[in-house]
Amino acid sequence: MAVVSTTQRVPAPVPPGAAVAGPLRKLAFPALGTNCEVQYVAPQGDEQARTFEAAATGWVAAFEAKYSRFRPDSLVSRINAAAGKAWVDVDPDAESLLKLCDTLFFMTQGILDPTALPVLRIWDYKAATPRVPAREEIARALALVGWKKVQRSAGRVFLPEPGMALDFGGFGKEYAVDMVGQLAVQHGLACALVDFGHDLRALGVPPGRPAWHIGLEDPHRPGATAGSVAVTGKGVASSGDYIRHFVIGGKRYGHIVDPRTGWPVANGCLQATVIAGSCLQAGVLSTTAFVLGVPKGIEFIQSYPGAEGLLVTEKARAQTRGFFNYAVVH
Numbered sequence: 545m546a547v548v549s550t551t552q553r554v555p556a557p558v559p560p561g562a563a564v565a566g567p568l569r570k571l572a573f574p575a576l577g578t579n580c581e582v583q584y585v586a587p588q589g590d591e592q593a594r595t596f597e598a599a600a601t602g603w604v605a606a607f608e609a610k611y612s613r614f615r616p617d618s619l620v621s622r623i624n625a626a627a628g629k630a631w632v633d634v635d636p637d638a639e640s641l642l643k644l645c646d647t648l649f650f651m652t653q654g655i656l657d658p659t660a661l662p663v664l665r666i667w668d669y670k671a672a673t674p675r676v677p678a679r680e681e682i683a684r685a686l687a688l689v690g691w692k693k694v695q696r697s698a699g700r701v702f703l704p705e706p707g708m709a710l711d712f713g714g715f716g717k718e719y720a721v722d723m724v725g726q727l728a729v730q731h732g733l734a735c736a737l738v739d740f741g742h743d744l745r746a747l748g749v750p751p752g753r754p755a756w757h758i759g760l761e762d763p764h765r766p767g768a769t770a771g772s773v774a775v776t777g778k779g780v781a782s783s784g785d786y787i788r789h790f791v792i793g794g795k796r797y798g799h800i801v802d803p804r805t806g807w808p809v810a811n812g813c814l815q816a817t818v819i820a821g822s823c824l825q826a827g828v829l830s831t832t833a834f835v836l837g838v839p840k841g842i843e844f845i846q847s848y849p850g851a852e853g854l855l856v857t858e859k860a861r862a863q864t865r866g867f868f869n870y871a872v873v874h
Contacts, residue, residue, distance in 0.1 A: 568735075568751055571597050575604045576717050577614075578741030584728060585735040585751060596731040600724050607720055611641070613661065613711050620710050624661075628706030633699060641712065641719075642696060648715060649691045652832040660803035661709040662688040667808060669799045674790035676797065686806040718781055718827030721745045725823070738823075743781045745823045757872060763814035763856050770856075773870040779823030783830040784815035784856075802835050811837035818845055818853040819870055829853065838862045 571582040582600060586593035613620050623632045634642070645658045662685040666677045677685075688707045695702040703710070712719075721738045725745040728736040735748035737756050746756040755774035762770035763786040773780065785798025785808070797808045816834035820826040829851055833841030838855050842862050845853035852867040 566751065569593055571600065573601055573604075575601075576608055576612075576720060576740060578717065580604065580741070581739045582724065582728070583737045583739075583750070584733050586733060588732065592732060596728060596733060599727050599731065603723060603727060604720055607716075607723070610638075611712050611716060613709070613713070620712065623701060623703060624709040627703035627708040631695075631697075631700045631702040634701055635699075638701075639696075639699070642694075642701060644715075644719075645691065645712075648828055652828060654691070654804055655802065655832045655835045656714050656828055657689060657691050657803040658710050658712060658714065659689050659691050659694065659703075659708060660714070660801065661711040662686075662707060663801055663803060663806045664711065667797065667799070667801055669788055669790050669797070674792065674797070676792055682806040686803075689803050689806075714831065715824060715828055717741060718743050718779070718823040721823040722779065743779075743823050743827055745779045746775045746777065749776050760817060760854075761815075772872045773817075773819060774872050775819060775870060778819050779821065779826040780817070780819050781823055781827035781830045782815055782817040783827070783834040784813075785809065785834075786814045800831070800834060809835050809837075811835075812857045812859070813837045813841070813855055814858060815856040816841060816853060817855075818851060819867070820848065820851040825851065 566585040566587050568583055568585055573580050586596065609615060610619050612618050613624065615621060619634065619638060626632050648656045663682065666681055666685050668674060688705060693704055693708070695704055717740050721740050721743050722745055724738045725736065725747055728747060735750060738745045744758060749755055755776045757772050757774050758780050759769040759772045762768045763784055766787055783800065785800050788799035789796055800809045801807065802809055813834050816830040818826040818830040818833065820829060825848070829845050829848060830853065833845050833853055833855060836844055838857060839862065841855050842853065842864055845851050846864050852864045852870065854861065854863040854867050
């Protein structure tokens with residue numbers, strides 16, 4: 545995928561993995577609806593740090609402005625506004641993201657569907673008085689969902705039915721984490737931890753330590769940790785609805801909706817955490833595993849070489865065969 549270029553000279557890329565000396569710096573900024581943070585070492589000093597930080601924040605700002613559905617002037621908003629009316633021109637970068645949508649839809653067996661926004665909108669857990677939509681309302685929204693309906697040709701895209709809408713929120717933040725990690729390597733930073741709302745990419749090792757230690761939140765006690773994992777050269781992501789949900793009539797409705805049914809996931813799963821080669825892969829696998837639940841979610845993670853995961857349910861924990869290799873004993 546393309547990365548926003550910088551006109552400033554940057555150092556030669558440094559292969560990630562080797563220990564580096566220097567103070568651990570921190571870049572923090574709000575973006576993509578969450579808190580973004582990058583911890584890193586700039587072995588060549590302040591100028592290298594300034595150049596990298598400008599490139600990282602600039603790339604994220606441009607990405608959000610172009611692809612956020614919450615920006616009325618974004619490309620995604622223009623595509624959605626033209627649903628059922630007109631084709632919209634897209635550049636090669638946007639075409640690459642749309643091709644990625646093809647891959648993710650196939651990889652997740654339709655669980656990650658970029659056209660799921662109509663059903664997400666009717667399940668508003670942020671509402672002052674949340675409600676359960678009527679079955680007819682769910683059916684109408686579900687009729688607008690379907691990635692295979694999206695029409696594309698070279699340099700343009702069309703949503704054929706009024707009310708259809710794209711949303712890259714199912715993978716956009718994780719994609720951005722990986723791109724900022726790639727920018728770090730391009731700027732000569734061998735040691736970095738990119739953390740956007742607790743979706744992470746770990747490069748190299750922090751000063752004086754053998755790996756980055758990532759705390760795992762306890763879904764039974766939000767805000768507290770339930771162990772940690774040690775990673776380097778990996779992406780880590782978690783999916784869960786133990787915070788974002790509402791309860792009506794004694795029944796809990798989480799914010800993660802299965803686009804195949806139009807209903808929130810209700811399989812007893814509280815949290816899914818995945819360690820994989822990239823943050824994007826970890827995020828997609830964790831969301832899919834959460835929707836599938838136990839045992840299918842564990843089987844799904846294990847079907848991807850190099851990926852390991854943990855699922856926490858209301859009553860138990862289940863993990864892949866190799867997840868223990870990353871677990872830190874306290």
